[in-house]
Amino acid sequence: MSGTRFVNERMVGSSVLPEEAIPLVEGEARFLNDISMAGMYHVAFLRSQHAHARLLKVDASRARALPGVIKVLTGAELLGKVEPFTSMPNRFSGGQSTQHWLAVEKVRFCGEAICAVVAESRALAEDAVEQIEVDYDPLPVVTNARAGERDGAPLVHDTCPNNYLIRRDYQSGDVDGVFANARLVVRRRFQLGRKQALCMEGRGCVAAWRDGSFKLSMWMSHQLPYVVRHYLAKHLGLSETDIRVVAPQTGGGFGQKASIYPEEFVCAFLALQLRRPVKWVEDRLENMVASTHAREHDIEVQLALDAEGHILALQSDIWTDVGAYSTYLWSAGMEPLQTGGLMPGPYQVKALRYTTRGVATNKTPVGPYRAVGRPSASASLELLLDQAAAELGIDPIEIRRRNIIPQSAMPFRNGNNLVHDHVGYMPCLDMALAKSGYQALRREQKELLAQGRLRGIGVVCFAELTGLGTSTAVGPGTLLQPGRDAVTLRLETTGKLTIAAALPSQGQRIATAMRQVAADELGIRLDDIACLTNDTGMAPYGFGTFASRTAVFGSGAVIQAAAELRRRILDVAAVLMKVPAEDLMVADSVVETIDRTKSLPLRQLAEHSFFSAKDIPSEINKGFEVTAFYDPKHGSFAAGAHVVVVEVDQETGGVEIVRYVAAEDVGRLINPAVVEGQIIGGIAQGVGEALYEQLIYDENGQPRTVTLADYLVPSALEVPHIELHHANTPSGALGGFKGCGEGSIIGALAGISCAVADALRLRGGDIFHFPATPERVLRGLGVALDDAA
Numbered sequence: 026m027s028g029t030r031f032v033n034e035r036m037v038g039s040s041v042l043p044e045e046a047i048p049l050v051e052g053e054a055r056f057l058n059d060i061s062m063a064g065m066y067h068v069a070f071l072r073s074q075h076a077h078a079r080l081l082k083v084d085a086s087r088a089r090a091l092p093g094v095i096k097v098l099t100g101a102e103l104l105g106k107v108e109p110f111t112s113m114p115n116r117f118s119g120g121q122s123t124q125h126w127l128a129v130e131k132v133r134f135c136g137e138a139i140c141a142v143v144a145e146s147r148a149l150a151e152d153a154v155e156q157i158e159v160d161y162d163p164l165p166v167v168t169n170a171r172a173g174e175r176d177g178a179p180l181v182h183d184t185c186p187n188n189y190l191i192r193r194d195y196q197s198g199d200v201d202g203v204f205a206n207a208r209l210v211v212r213r214r215f216q217l218g219r220k221q222a223l224c225m226e227g228r229g230c231v232a233a234w235r236d237g238s239f240k241l242s243m244w245m246s247h248q249l250p251y252v253v254r255h256y257l258a259k260h261l262g263l264s265e266t267d268i269r270v271v272a273p274q275t276g277g278g279f280g281q282k283a284s285i286y287p288e289e290f291v292c293a294f295l296a297l298q299l300r301r302p303v304k305w306v307e308d309r310l311e312n313m314v315a316s317t318h319a320r321e322h323d324i325e326v327q328l329a330l331d332a333e334g335h336i337l338a339l340q341s342d343i344w345t346d347v348g349a350y351s352t353y354l355w356s357a358g359m360e361p362l363q364t365g366g367l368m369p370g371p372y373q374v375k376a377l378r379y380t381t382r383g384v385a386t387n388k389t390p391v392g393p394y395r396a397v398g399r400p401s402a403s404a405s406l407e408l409l410l411d412q413a414a415a416e417l418g419i420d421p422i423e424i425r426r427r428n429i430i431p432q433s434a435m436p437f438r439n440g441n442n443l444v445h446d447h448v449g450y451m452p453c454l455d456m457a458l459a460k461s462g463y464q465a466l467r468r469e470q471k472e473l474l475a476q477g478r479l480r481g482i483g484v485v486c487f488a489e490l491t492g493l494g495t496s497t498a499v500g501p502g503t504l505l506q507p508g509r510d511a512v513t514l515r516l517e518t519t520g521k522l523t524i525a526a527a528l529p530s531q532g533q534r535i536a537t538a539m540r541q542v543a544a545d546e547l548g549i550r551l552d553d554i555a556c557l558t559n560d561t562g563m564a565p566y567g568f569g570t571f572a573s574r575t576a577v578f579g580s581g582a583v584i585q586a587a588a589e590l591r592r593r594i595l596d597v598a599a600v601l602m603k604v605p606a607e608d609l610m611v612a613d614s615v616v617e618t619i620d621r622t623k624s625l626p627l628r629q630l631a632e633h634s635f636f637s638a639k640d641i642p643s644e645i646n647k648g649f650e651v652t653a654f655y656d657p658k659h660g661s662f663a664a665g666a667h668v669v670v671v672e673v674d675q676e677t678g679g680v681e682i683v684r685y686v687a688a689e690d691v692g693r694l695i696n697p698a699v700v701e702g703q704i705i706g707g708i709a710q711g712v713g714e715a716l717y718e719q720l721i722y723d724e725n726g727q728p729r730t731v732t733l734a735d736y737l738v739p740s741a742l743e744v745p746h747i748e749l750h751h752a753n754t755p756s757g758a759l760g761g762f763k764g765c766g767e768g769s770i771i772g773a774l775a776g777i778s779c780a781v782a783d784a785l786r787l788r789g790g791d792i793f794h795f796p797a798t799p800e801r802v803l804r805g806l807g808v809a810l811d812d813a814a
Contacts, residue, residue: 036541036551037760040698043534054274057229057246058306065231066095068292068305069150071140071157072315073132076168076387076726077181080130082160085140088153093145097153098295100127100139107294108260110285112190112351117358119189122182122385124350126287126294131164133181133349134389135727136314141291143303166726170323170344170384181349181385190347190357191383195365197440198376203338207329211413215405216794217774218719219321219346221313222394223738224531226276228316229306230289232296239269239562241293246275248283249569251527252354254561256285257293272559278531279710280393281316283571285353288315313731317392318720321346322364322401328409329376334417334424338376339440341368341405347383348390355393357383363398366441370403371450371488371664372428377440387726393571395710396489396767400774404795407485407775408782415786421779422463425454425486443490448662449690452752454486456688457666460750466670466684474787479673480683481784485775489663491764492577492756494656509656510578511565514543514586516594516649518635520614520628522547522554527567528579529559533703533766535575538695542580542760546587547594548611549627565652573663573764576695581655581759590651597634598625600641661756663763665689667708669776673784675806678799680716680781682745687772689749692756692763701749704769709744711773715781716796717743 048054085097103126110124128139140157144150165179172178173188181188204210231244241263247253250270258265275282288305295303307315322345329338343364351357365379414424429450430437436446466482473480493507513525524543528535536556544551557563567578591611598616599606608619617624631649638646670684687704694700717737721729730736755761774795781797785805792805800810 036544037693037695038697039541040696041537041541041551043537043696043699045530045534045536049274056226056274056276057231057244060231060244060273060304062231062233062302065302065304066143066145066299067147067150068295068303069142069147069154070138070288071142071154073128073135073137073139075132075161075163076135077164077166078132079162079164080128080132080139080159081162083140084158087156088142091149091153091156093149094153095143095145095299096295097157098127098141098291100125100129103127103294104129107290110287110353112356117193118191119187120182120185122185122190122351124287124353126291134387136389137349138287138315141295143295143299166387168386168388168722168724168726170346170382170386173384173386174382181387185385188385189382190351190385191361192381193362193365194380196378198338200338200340200376200378203376204329204340207337208332209330209413209416210327211330211409211416212325212327213405213409213412214793215322215324215326215401215408217320217322217401217714218796220319220394220714220718221720221736222277222279222281222316222319224277224279224281227307227309227312228282228286228288230292231302231304232292233302234296234300240267241297242269242271243289243293244271244273245289246282247272248278248529248531248571250529250559250561251566252569253285257290260290261293261297269562271562272529275529275531278570279395280397280571282531283569284317284355284392309733310731313736314389314728317352318348318389319391319394320360320401321391322360324364324401324405326405326409328413330413334413334419334427336372336374336428339369339374339406341365341379343379343381345381345383346386346388346391348386348388350390352390352392357391359393360391360398364402367399367490368402368406369439369441370406371430371486373430373434373437374440388722395707396770399489399771400711400714403485403487403771404775404778407779411779411783421484422458425484429454429486444659445488445662447754447757448488448664449752449754450486450488450664452754453664453666453688453690456750456752457484457668457686460688460748461668461684461686463668479675479784479787481671481673481780481782483669483776483779483783484666485772485779486666487664487768487771487775489573489764489768489771490660491573491663492657492758493572493574493660496659507572507574508568509654510567510582511652511654512539512579512582512586513565513650513652514583514590516590516627516631518632520553520626520631522549524554524556524583525564526556526558526579527561527564528570528575530570533570533575534696534699535570535579538576538699539579539583541695542583543587546584547591548613550614553614573766577657577661577758577762577764578655580695580762581657582653584759585655586651586653589653590649593647593649594627594630596645597641598630600645601625601630601633655759657758661692661758661763663689663691663765663768665768665772667772667776669780671777671780671784673781673802678802680797680802682712682777685745686748687750687769688752689768690752690754691765691768692753693761694751694753695762700765703765704749705747707767707769708747708773709739711770712739712744712777714770714774714796715777719796
């Protein structure tokens with residue numbers, strides 16, 4: 026790169042130690058619950074015990090009388106003072122939902138907030154909550170999406186006929202004609218249970234009022250600080266300049282902390298009313314019933330193929346149980362629309378039709394969670410490809426080879442109008458097969474079957490759209506469309522570089538990634554670069570961290586800002602060193618001539634330009650602070666292929682993952698160790714989705730999995746060793762980077778599901794409902810069980 030020379034190894038591509046991980050390891054990190062302020066009050070919420078009921082009376086007199094209780098706030102007291110959360114109408118919505126910050130006339134799910142209690146301590150606030158008396162009039166409940174859409178079903182919202190919060194019918198190509206003339210048509214049903222993100226740290230906030238600038242300061246465990254600021258201003262009737270939002274160290278997000286929730290906004294209102302700081306941190310029970318859930322899909326999918334197994338058309342019917350409200354910002358359309366629209370994945374599908382529905386039920390609302398909609402979409406199609414291969418008598422690998430988008434066909438526009446480019450689907454598949462020794466695995470499978478053992482093999486390919494900007498719409502009804510993001514680079518008078526960005530990390534090590542990119546672009550030592558994030562009071566306006574976009578946007582903005590900052594540095598250095606700028610370079614935080622005969626440390630250059638600038642023309646000395654916004658022309662597809670080997674115990678129905686091989690294309694790697702952590706973490710969550718995790722409700726809408734004794738997540742013992750390989754193709758974005766945060770969970774659910782189904786098929790069985798619990802596996806093998814699975 027012109028103007029920059031690197032004496033030491035390049036930082037991009039190196040597994041440097043993430044500086045921000047040090048306080049986490051040493052116990053010095055400051056999380057939301059570590060924040061304490063003088064005179065701070067604490068908040069607790071009274072939550073509904075019913076899934077659907079009218080509120081006839083709320084009597085808080087006993088709670089208000091307790092010593093140390095400052096205030097009890099009801100929904101009726103908020104009416105007319107704040108704007109509730111109302112979903113945005115669109116041409117696909119069945120109706121709008123309005124969610125009051127505290128329930129007013131009705132409660133629509135078990136766990137919905139009814140009252141907020143402010144007290145001198147959290148314990149006292151919780152004691153007061155128990156003194157509030159609520160007179161409920163129970164109403165009929167809806168707990169199933171298919172039942173909820175039927176005529177005559179109870180309505181969660183009177184404004185939503187058939188309980189549709191969203192319904193879309195989409196078609197591309199002559200689907201009916203193709204199916205009528207196809208050599209083979211295969212059909213399958215796929216069901217996936219409701220999930221919880223289960224962040225190590227739950228949601229929470231500290232809201233503080235002050236007279237003067239930043240009337241409202243919010244510390245929140247959140248992924249989108251500037252977005253929160255915007256909607257706080259909108260709903261509280263404030264100016265954005267009156268609000269400061271800070272995201273401290275955050276213990277996991279996964280999309281659950283990317284939505285707008287009532288509780289944090291109630292706390293903001295209380296801080297403004299009381300003129301005192303207030304704090305609320307959810308406990309695990311609250312997290313299980315009141316923080317957004319994910320998935321819960323019921324899908325019917327069918328493929329039309331020719332005699333050689335080429336896909337001619339894909340059709341799907343999708344029901345998503347989206348819970349009681351359209352989650353604010355992202356809407357009830359996120360899961361159903363992305364499940365239908367992204368189902369073709371990495372395959373050549375030109376004729377496509379789907380009907381997808383987001384059906385309101387009396388359950389916790391569904392919001393974004395890692396790889397929204399795509400794990401179910403991929404698993405549905407991959408299982409169907411295996412079924413088609415079996416009926417055609419060809420190897421599952423061969424049917425994928427015949428349908429995958431090859432490099433030579435790119436850019437390829439699929440039936441869903443997304444353009445696939447700069448992505449190596451076939452290289453990932455080839456690598457996964459080679460590294461796993463696929464043919465040997467099949468031979469071993471036959472040998473074990475002869476011994477009476479069931480070993481299944483799943484091979485899946487997937488696509489993940491990353492780096493979404495303004496050109497890619499998230500979906501109808503979504504208030505937040507991804508936009509540009511910015512970074513500010515400032516060369517300090519000490520010669521150190523400061524990066525400021527509104528891209529908070531929940532474990533992705535974003536600050537380290539941007540420091541590595543800046544080090545290579547500017548020739549500044551990594552130790553001389555600091556990164557400030559998470560604070561709207563100091564970072565340029567940005568959208569935050571979600572949808573595998575942060576590395577692409579943050580790094581792209583760094584590259585753009587660095588080009589201008591480097592030019593300014595060399596122009597000033599040319600005057601001070603009396604050397605043409607084109608003969609200068611920067612390396613190891615020093616400006617040098619190309620022949621290395623003259624040098625000037627950045628520290629001296631920066632200090633001179635600030636404090637002794639009379640010998641530098643003003644048109645050259647423009648300052649060493651540059652802000653750049655970055656918005657890629659279109660998103661970049663990441664890719665992967667996973668080979669999963671499982672063994673099924675025919676006596677217990679237990680599933681053991683014997684081997685896991687993953688080949689991924691996540692573009693140019695910034696920090697391989699961080700990428701490895703992201704991919705393995707996604708696979709671990711996929712193991713939970715495929716085998717263990719499911720939120721269960723009874724027929725009355727009561728949640729039955731509200732503790733970690735009931736909701737099973739994989740431990741280190743259940744997550745296998747991951748053999749990870751890379752077949753990377755640089756993206757079309759600046760730096761060639763792609764997102765790596767979500768793809769692996771897509772491959773994990775699909776790969777494990779296919780492997781389990783492959784094992785059961787050896788005994789003439791099958792499985793359609795996941796997670797693959799022991800009961801479901803045994804039923805798939807034809808074992809009659811008395812209890813329901």
